[in-house]
Every structure is written in structure tokens, then in C-alpha cells.
Amino acid sequence: MTGFVCEHAGCRQPVIAAMPDNGACFCxxxxxxxxxxxxxxxxxxxxxxxxxDPDLRWVMGWGTESFHRLCVAExxxxxxxxxxxxxxxxxDLQPDYRKREPEVVVLREKLRAAGVE
Ligand SMILES: [Zn+2]
Numbered sequence: 800m801t802g803f804v805c806e807h808a809g810c811r812q813p814v815i816a817a818m819p820d821n822g823a824c825f826c827x828x829x830x831x832x833x834x835x836x837x838x839x840x841x842x843x844x845x846x847x848x849x850x851x852d853p854d855l856r857w858v859m860g861w862g863t864e865s866f867h868r869l870c871v872a873e874x875x876x877x878x879x880x881x882x883x884x885x886x887x888x889x890x891d892l893q894p895d896y897r898k899r900e901p902e903v904v905v906l907r908e909k910l911r912a913a914g915v916e
Contacts, residue, residue, distance in 0.1 A: 805829050808878035823877065831876055842872045850892040857901035861889035 803814040805826035812826035818836055823843075825831065831839060846869050849856050859865040870884040877884070893899070910916070 806877055808880075810878070829878070835876060839873070839876045842869050842876075845869055846873060846888050847892075850888060850890065851894075853891075853893060853899055853901040854903070856891070857903055861885065 803824050804811045805814055805828075806823050807825060807829035810826060810829055812828065814824040815827045815830055817824045818831070818840065823839075845859075849860050849866065849869075859869075866888070867881075867885070870888055871881050873879075873888075874881045874884040891898075899905075
């Protein structure tokens with residue numbers, strides 16, 4: 800961890816450890832408890848999945864209450880502004896080789912093209 804600084808907003812203290820699942824690094828003062836780490840890992844996992852899975856993104860992505868609450872939780876742990884987290888998390892991170900629209904959007908277009916509304 801040498802050379803890394805705490806990811807808590809405004810803190811520049813040396814890192815003591817990284818969180819196991821998402822790699823976020825914190826100093827001794829800001830390193831979350833085991834309970835908070837478990838909760839944050841769950842939140843980060845779901846936010847990562849939303850950014851990579853267009854179907855999940857359609858259901859729980861930017862503009863939904865679920866997305867907002869997940870971003871509020873991540874912002875609290877990292878000491879960031881909620882708007883900053885939402886801005887970063889609304890970016891589509893689907894890999895180019897398998898980038899696609901949500902299945903529900905594709906099916907709606909097929910139904911519309913077939914004259915079924
Ligand atoms: Zn810190």
C-alpha cells in the first residue's frame with residue numbers, strides 16, 4: 800500500500816489496507832468496520848453489475864430510487880458527494896465486444912415493427 804493515499808474525500812493519509820472486494824483503500828481512521836465493509840462490498844457489487852449489465856441497468860440504473868440509494872451508501876462510505884458518485888456510476892461500462900441494448904427495449908422494438916403495440 801506504500802504510495803497510496805486514503806480514498807475518503809479530503810483525506811490524504813497513508814493507506815493501511817484495501818477493502819477485499821472492491822479495492823478501495825483507506826487510512827486507519829477511515830477504514831470501515833467489518834460490518835460496514837460487508838455492506839459496502841454488496842453495494843459496490845450491485846453498482847458494478849448495473850454498469851455492466853444493460854438489463855439490470857434498465858431496471859435499477861440511473862433515475863431509479865434503487866440507484867440513488869446505492870449511490871448514497873457508496874458516497875457515505877467514501878466520504879464523497881452523492882452527485883459525484885451518481886455521475887461516475889451512471890457511466891455505461893459494458894465491454895465493447897458485447898455491448899447491447901436492454902432486452903426489454905429490443906423486444907419492444909420488434910413488437911412495434913410487427914405492428915403489435
Ligand atoms: Zn483517511
